[in-house]
Amino acid sequence: MNIQKLIRKNIAQLSPYSCARDEFKGEASVSLDANENPLNAPYNRYPDPLQWALKEKIAKLKGVRPAQIMLGNGSDEPIDLVFRIFCEPKEDNAVAIEPTYGMYKVCAEINNVEYRKVFLNEDFTLDANRVLAAVNEKTKVIFLCSPNNPSGNLLNRAEMLKIVENFGGIVIIDEAYVDFSSEKSWLADLDKYKNIIVLQTFSKAWGLASVRCGMAFASEEIIAFFNKVKYPYNVNLLTQNFVSEELDKQERKNAWVKMLLEQRDYLQKELKSLPLAEKIYPSDANFILVKTPDANGIYKYLTDKGIIVRNRNNVSLSLGCLRITVGTKEENEILINTLKELTID
Numbered sequence: 001m002n003i004q005k006l007i008r009k010n011i012a013q014l015s016p017y018s019c020a021r022d023e024f025k026g027e028a029s030v031s032l033d034a035n036e037n038p039l040n041a042p043y044n045r046y047p048d049p050l051q052w053a054l055k056e057k058i059a060k061l062k063g064v065r066p067a068q069i070m071l072g073n074g075s076d077e078p079i080d081l082v083f084r085i086f087c088e089p090k091e092d093n094a095v096a097i098e099p100t101y102g103m104y105k106v107c108a109e110i111n112n113v114e115y116r117k118v119f120l121n122e123d124f125t126l127d128a129n130r131v132l133a134a135v136n137e138k139t140k141v142i143f144l145c146s147p148n149n150p151s152g153n154l155l156n157r158a159e160m161l162k163i164v165e166n167f168g169g170i171v172i173i174d175e176a177y178v179d180f181s182s183e184k185s186w187l188a189d190l191d192k193y194k195n196i197i198v199l200q201t202f203s204k205a206w207g208l209a210s211v212r213c214g215m216a217f218a219s220e221e222i223i224a225f226f227n228k229v230k231y232p233y234n235v236n237l238l239t240q241n242f243v244s245e246e247l248d249k250q251e252r253k254n255a256w257v258k259m260l261l262e263q264r265d266y267l268q269k270e271l272k273s274l275p276l277a278e279k280i281y282p283s284d285a286n287f288i289l290v291k292t293p294d295a296n297g298i299y300k301y302l303t304d305k306g307i308i309v310r311n312r313n314n315v316s317l318s319l320g321c322l323r324i325t326v327g328t329k330e331e332n333e334i335l336i337n338t339l340k341e342l343t344i345d
């Protein structure tokens with residue numbers, strides 16, 4: 001796997017911005033190098049641009065090396081960086097499954113990169129051959145999301161592997177919902193497959209969506225390019241410190257996941273008894289996709305009662321579908337009771 005060959009020429013040749021924190025590392029007694037205000041510690045100082053203290057902790061937890069991690073302002077940041085690092089605007093293209101997370105397409109369009117959608121099967125399973133058939137010599141990256149958003153299902157590992165092994169470019173495996181899933185993470189295969197980038201986030205199971213911290217895991221070689229292109233101080237000190245503290249509360253996170261999985265079972269069971277749920281798709285995530293006879297009508301009915309779900313009626317293969325996030329016991333019961341009061345002819 002020749003990663004260098006996949007990098008845009010201007011990025012390969014780029015001399016990155018060298019900030020004060022890059023040029024001097026270590027403990028100083030007099031810091032007069034970064035035009036900071038000397039008062040108001042610790043917030044007066046620029047934070048560690050590579051967040052090493054936090055990465056050490058994450059590395060231990062995830063069983064990877066710190067240099068295999070890039071942290072961003074949510075995982076949306078590494079998604080955008082993937083285009084900026086690998087895809088030449090108006091020339092290269094990206095392939096992605098459809099339907100999937102909307103940010104891949106938005107970032108492709110912002111970066112003026114062709115975005116090729118490859119439909120999943122009717123039941124949202126993955127056909128590797130169909131994905132590989134969409135690839136041409138200008139395809140630099142393939143986006144896979146497992147468990148997938150909005151369908152909720154895990155993609156078949158053997159099919160994913162077929163893509164990883166047969167594609168000569170980068171495969172992004174978005175594992176935003178991995179904590180809710182029964183399948184193991186691709187992180188264990190990071191050293192084996194040099195062309196994968198695994199995305200995870202603190203926004204879902206860890207309950208930290210407002211803190212904005214996402215993780216990209218890849219070979220040291222790929223991470224070095226992320227570090228070269230990202231804003232120098234992309235993760236602020238408050239986020240670095242707070243995430244670091246929250247990482248010590250792994251048992252609380254696990255208890256939340258357990259509760260949410262029980263609640264997912266409850267919702268699935270209750271929805272099954274409702275005539276308006278024509279089909280409940282299997283979920284390995286903290287949400288459930290439900291096919292209904294009238295997604296827009298039910299969406300409006302719920303909204304009028306102050307209950308907001310996601311209307312996926314206009315999303316490919318999701319005609320009539322609503323995406324319901326698993327909430328607390330109380331919230332889920334309100335939803336179910338409200339749906340029970342709705343009669344559909």
Ligand SMILES: *Cc1c(COP(=O)(O)O)cnc(C)c1O
Pocket residue numbers: 073074075076077101145149174176200201202203204209213214
């Ligand atoms: C929610 C979600 C993310 C997380 O985005 P952040 O920017 O980390 O909050 C990433 N990928 C998918 C598929 C998601 O659903």
